[in-house]
Amino acid sequence: MSRTDKAPTPAHAAGSAGTSAAGGSGASAAGGSAAQTPMRIPRPAGGPGRGGPFAGMNIPAEKAMNFGPSARRLLGELRPERLWLTLVLLLAVVSVTFSVIGPRLLGEGTNLIFAGVVSKQLPAGVSQAQLIAQLRAAGENQKADMLSAMTLTPGTGIDFTALATVLLWAVVLYVLASAFGWMQAYILNGVVQRTVFRLRERIEAKINKLPLRYFDSVQRGELLSRVTNDVDNISQSLQQSISQAVTSLLTVVGVLVMMLLLSPTLAIIALVTIPLTLVTTTVIAKRSQKLFVAQWRHTGELNGQIEETYTGHALVKVFGRQREVEERFREKNVELYQASFGAQFISGLIMPAMTFIGNLVYVGIAVVGGLQVASGAMQLGDVQAFIQYSRQFTQPLAQLGSMANLLQSGVASAERVFELLDTEEQSADPSPSVAPDGGRGRLVFEDVSFSYSPDKPLISSLSLVAEPGQTVAIVGPTGAGKTTLVNLMMRFYELDAGRITLDGVDVTAMTRNELRSRMGMVLQDTWLFGGTIRDNIAYGRPGATEAEILEAAKATYVDRFVRSLPEGYDTVLDDEGGNVSAGEKQLLTIARAFLARPSVLILDEATSSVDTRTEVLVQKAMSALRSDRTSFVIAHRLSTIRDADLILVMEAGQIVEQGTHTSLLAAGGAYAALYAAQFAAPVAEV
Template sequence: MSEATRERPAADRPPPRGPGGGHGPFGGMSAPAEKAMNFGPSARRLIGKLRPERLWLLLVLVLAVVSVTFSVIGPRLLGQGTNLIFSGIVSKALPSGASQADIIAGLRAAGETAKADMLSGMTLTPGLGIDVAALSAVLLWAMILYVLSSTFSWIQAYVLNGVVQRTVFRLRDEIEAKINRLPLRYFDTVQRGELLSRVTNDVDNVSQSLQQSLSQIVTSLLTVIGVIVMMFLLSPLLAVIALVTVPLTLVTTMLIAKRSQKLFVGQWKNTGELNGQIEETFTGHALVKVFGRQKEVEERFRVKNEELYQASFGAQFISGMIMPAMTFIGNLVYVGIAVVGGLQVASGTMQLGDVQAFIQYSRQFTQPLAQLGSMANLLQSGVASAERVFDLLDGEEQSPDPKPAETPPTVHGRLAFEDVSFRYTADQPLIEHISLIAEPGQTVAIVGPTGAGKTTLVNLMMRFYELDSGRITLDGVDVAKMTRDDLRGRMGMVLQDTWLFGGTIRENIAYGRPDATEEDIQAAARATYVDRFVHSLPDGYDTVLDDEGGNVSAGEKQLLTIARAFLAKPSVLILDEATSSVDTRTEVLVQKAMSALRADRTSFVIAHRLSTIRDADLILVMEAGRIVELGAHDELLAADGAYHALYNAQFAAPVTDEV
């Protein structure tokens, strides 16, 4: 069983550092480095995530083709219906018994050429009214086509929804796996709220963008193609007028999208930073109140919220200009088609129903173009979020476990540091040329001032960080040649900062050993004095803790983490100021439990209260990453060195300054 440290003393963790590197309620809000949005590669990479769904995407395309085909034929049928109605009304007004040719000839002879030209373009039966049977058939077919179009469109949306959700499901799985492969160093340089924003907000935005844009893009492109074909069949001249919208649409969209792209990147960057600030402030809410820093926190929130507002407003406003611009261009084309179409009807080269159909097609043509333009808004936002997710997925991973890995044949718990050096940053030395041996069953205490490298030393044992030089061996095997799971499975860790998850007390104790029996869990609880307070709770071991353990005291949370380590029975035990949160009486009891827990296993104890480590077999005194003294308690006191000074600082009587 093992736990990664959540926070460490300032000098025991890498100095920040990058986006949101600080910790605590008042630090760590340095902005991330500005990164230019590379739309093309990021969009292609996002589309590449759909590759496993290519067969389903092919089905989506087929369904869209069928749906759009039925939808595009509809206006043509309705135009024929209009022709039947108009021809019927005109035929009713003409004298019965005369032929259409005779009537047209008579009009031309009378000098009414315009009327003759218009009637020559129509199919008339003088004296008869509207052909109701033919009109009913046309309308029935139009209704059937529109119903089929809607049905196939619904099926397409259903299939596409599955495609997108499965893709996002895999993306979340990929993120989860990536997070488990990232080194602890990565989490030291990224604010938790910023990371959560990428995993939640950005992934949700990618999902929404794919869901809406894929369907709209496919349908709009197919509609444009189908409508162009139908328009050229009806009137090449009017089709050319309609096609004027294409270059105007492309140029307008590109100009607007170029301006809004950077704003979308800023929008999601500021969203992540604001999330990080809120998470940070809520975590340290009590501290904010204690130090009276509400106004400062509120001001920082106001400033960041204003930055988010400006970026979001600018991005949405500028990209929102696309749709009105497309509508304006469409209206210009509509006017052109209406005028030219009316002239063609008057000249007899087109029928009224055909012009009506063409106007519908012009609307069908400009609408998908406008939708494609408006999709630029959604696509930019989605790709901006995707790039932030890809930035996480591209993070440098911890070195892979060796294959084949080595493992100690028999674990006794002998740990050896051989000329170990480590530093978080190249220009700031921390651990320098440390060598020591911890024999099986020994208790090794590590003391020293804050920032001396105590926690870093045990983190190196757990391979949370990789050494710069030297090596650490466990029972003669270099830990770098073992798998991390194997290494950490042999170690237990109890931190100063307790960590409990949402679940029952029983589940929290058994976290490091899921197969433990009820008897084992209760035995560990009794040994670590957890059993005392559990029985005072209404539901006993079934009491559900929230993820912060807020329904038990700080000392009780610490006892639970100690019980968790006790149950895991590790070969090497690491205690990082593990009794700092318990009261004095409980500490005495826990020290007894710790003595039993440390029996027959190697233990490393990081301690600030030197009274707790007097019986340690070996005490290491660290300063600035070096071991300056080592030995037993009495031996180090007699040496009158660094340990003696630390001890006197804690237990000597206070000195009164005399003026």
């Protein structure tokens, strides 16, 4: 509901772009002067001097996210998928096992080739043991040591049959590893998508339970960013991080076992990678954490800018505010660029650092492994297999390091989503609830007090009675509390004191759905959804028949313009109703209320967008609609409420006058002053 009588908060004003020029001046990179001002990518401030490469960057100070609890809570969302996750783990174990055995087989193949090449150069007819003894007798102990580590028959050459068998087994193992890895990825994808599906459903249910106060203080684009961008980022983070974490950890364990079996000495060299990786990852991750929080916060703010500009793009052009809009967009875009650049650059240092550490390990293994081959402690194929294992060992460590980058981004998004899910909800509906007998529509305010903020009371000790069938008009200056009054009727806000009854039942004793099903609203700001004209009218009463829809359309003069459309009632409207005029949109919302046939009708400047001729027709339809039901009419144009049974004049949250149009004019008070201000004859200029 648009609160035309209350000064909105800045966030609310930004989210209501269609109601003011300022609200419409959001951010846009299109239209007007957009083509005149080329957009230049800013260079990040700061340099490689003191304080690091981002010491001078204009990034807002951001409290580091509560990573541990948020990450545990995010993982807790996976509890319903425990069975599938167990299957994912088993498939990963099988896949990694086959992958880990592969290099050992390839090492055996290398040993067969090397042994065959060496044996071809040795004299036939001599056994390996005899040849080693001859070499030692000749003082060639190093050659003897190398031959002692090998298994060969001098003069025979390469055993291609054995080599083919080894390579065939290696191919089979790698194919099986890939097949089990694919099944793991397929099942994990289902796990993540179902988890995100449930998360989105919880968000949607939460949004429906949030009080209107929340939407007054949060930009629509910011909320949209949490529901879409952040949830999508969580999905990607879970998909990649779970797969990497499971596979990487199992690979590290499996490879470590194989390396220890091959050579404990070389395994110790490879283990140096772990502390170096942990230290490097921790240092980098701490610097990038708050930048990821800032990145997603600025993403939400930029979405808010774009959303409000799209909503009010016509006003932006009408008032020539394109240049100002561009500047506001550019400010938000620069903030997002700087935060994103910093987060991605700093976290991106992990992979180069891991590669550097890995290369140092390769050098150490190659040198020490070569010495061990020369001394006969290892075979050449074993060293070759160990080098492959060392690569398999450092690669998952590097992946775990880069996964920290991914997790920080995902947990930053999860924090924003959890913040939404943890927002205080509106008070629960009573159970059991009480429903009024019948639907006469007698509405009573008893000493009602309300404020949007504790230090600024808006309505204080207000009492009034609206009898069934009465038309009650509410007038007064902006900020008097007119729209707030009807918001309280609908329980969009909770009272600070007093109570409101409908047909003798306290509205807090009824469920909100029960209460609102007895009330119909036609607002100043029309709302249509993407769908046919028929669907938009039927929104007032699900299950309405075609005859009832046509009756409502004819009674509110919608039928007149719909018949002139090529598709008639099947005409599809966009979500802003841009393919019908403002007056036609208003008529459609009036038809929707007509179809609902509520016991209490609320009209908030319902004819504000209708031309004078159509207004006369709508007023007649409203007279028929208001018969036998209580109607509240909020009006700025006093000509529309002359026939009201009761007119309430509000100022500063108080009813200062009440009566009929004639009696209030005769009293010469606040209403008479408002009436005179609207209908006074223009003063001739001298």
